[in-house]
Amino acid sequence: MNIKFLKSKKGVSIVIFSIALTAVLGMSAIVVDIGNVAIGRQKLQNAIDSAALAAVQELPNQSKALEVVNDYVVKNGFTPSDVKVTFSEDSTEVSIEGTKKINYLFARILGLEGKSTKCNAAALSGNIGQALDYVLFSGSTTTNLIINGSQMYVNGNSHTNAGFIANGSKQKITGACEAVKSVVVNGSQIEINNRMPNSPYVEMPDFSETIRVQAEKSGKYYNSSKEFSGSYVNVNEPIYVDGDLTVNGSHFRGEGCILVTGNITFNGSNLYDSTKDSICFYSKNGKITINGSNINLNGIVYAPNGSITMNGSNQTIMGRVIGKTLVFNGSNLTVDGADTNMGGVPSKGAQLIH
Known part of the structure; x- marks a missing residue:
């Protein structure tokens, strides 16, 4: 056996292995750095999205809006x-262009310094x-x-993008009853001031991002x-709950407004202390259920993507009930919208348009 030949072959294998290992490590380094660039870009995008939503709420005061943008980008590490x-x-729209060079961590050994990334965000009030x-x-x-049950009183106008059906007895709606489809009355002693079938469609607004930014x-x-x-809960500032609220x-x-990403459930609560209070209970993606009796709420119950169900008796809401679907069960239910304090709702909304 030729010993020199074997040693030569072994030496070649080591060289090939070293070259292959360098290539693999180099590719791994590039993959890691590309991932870091993607993470950095998403972080920048999130920062300017939040900054745009917060800034547009300060318009038409552009100086204040610019101050808010700078504050947000600094808090997010830029x-x-x-x-x-x-x-x-x-002065109803703010646009932000973010540019940042993300330095490579490992690819520098290959002579690569980093990559510049760019993001855009725009918000409209x-x-x-x-x-x-x-x-x-x-x-x-x-x-x-x-509307099911008996002895329900609605003081103000109502609207449905489908049909309206009143079942039961002793129900009164003092304002107009608008329905995109038909208005049907079943039962006895049901009084509707103005029935308006074939009414135009009305859009359901979503101001959750405005509340989330304010809470943050x-x-x-x-x-x-x-x-x-x-216990007593003060809601003079927005409250954000990423989950359910009981x-x-x-x-x-x-x-103020309590924004909940999931469901909201009320169990036998006296929900206000005076007519000066006004709370907006906002379920972004879930449903709202009000259980029990002798429940009073001064404010707005809002579920744009879910149902609102009122169960039990002797329930009074001095404000609004607004949801994708509404279900009224029980008796002695009152929804009174006269002179409602809308303090729990922002004066204007904001939405991303990029």
């Missing part, structure tokens, strides 16, 4: 020099929406608004489900 901010001529003008509003186009900025922000039991015997004070 600098004001990383963004370029422009406003529309009518506007009115919250016509739906909040109604005492009762059902946004579904396929599910009828049905100056309110309370919970990253999981929350329960309020047997309310047991609590009293709410102030003028």
Whole structure:
């Protein structure tokens, strides 16, 4: 056997292995750095999205809006020099262009320094929406608004994007009853001031991002489900709950909004202390259920993507009930929209348009 030949062959294998290992490590380094660039870009995008939503709420004060943008980008690990901010001529829209060079960690050994990434965000301010003008509003186009039970009093106008059906007895709606489809009355002693079938469709607004940004900025922000039991809860600043909210015997004070990503359930609570209080209970993606008796709420119950169900008796809402679908069961139910304090709802909404 030729010993020199074997040694030569072994040496060649080591060289080939070293070259292959270098190539593999180099490719791995590039993959890791590309991932870091993607993460950095998403972080920049999230920062300017939040900045745009927060800034547009300060318009038409452009100086204040610019201050808010700079504050948001700094809090998210960037600098004001990383963004370029422009406003529309009518001061209703803010646009942000973010540019940042993401330095490579490993690919530098191959002579690669980093990559510049660019993101854009734009937000538009506007009115919250016509739906909040109604005492009762059902946004579904396929599910009828049905009122069951007896002794229900609605003071104000109502609207449904489907049909309206009144079942039971001793029901009174003082304002107009608008329905995209038909208005049907079953039962006895049902009084509707003005029946308006074939009414035009009304859009359901979503101002959840406005509330979320406000809560992140100056309110309370919970990253999981929350329960309020047997205590006073002050809602003078927005409250954000990423999960479900359960309310047991609590009293709410102030003028603010509680935004919940999941379901909201009320169990036998006296929900306000005076007519000066006005709370907006907002379920972004879930449903709202009000159980029990002798329940009073001063404010707005809002579920744009889910159902609102009122079960039990002697329930009074001084404000609005607005949801994708509405279900009224039981007796002695009152929804009174006269002179409602809308303090729990932002004066204007904001939406991303990029």
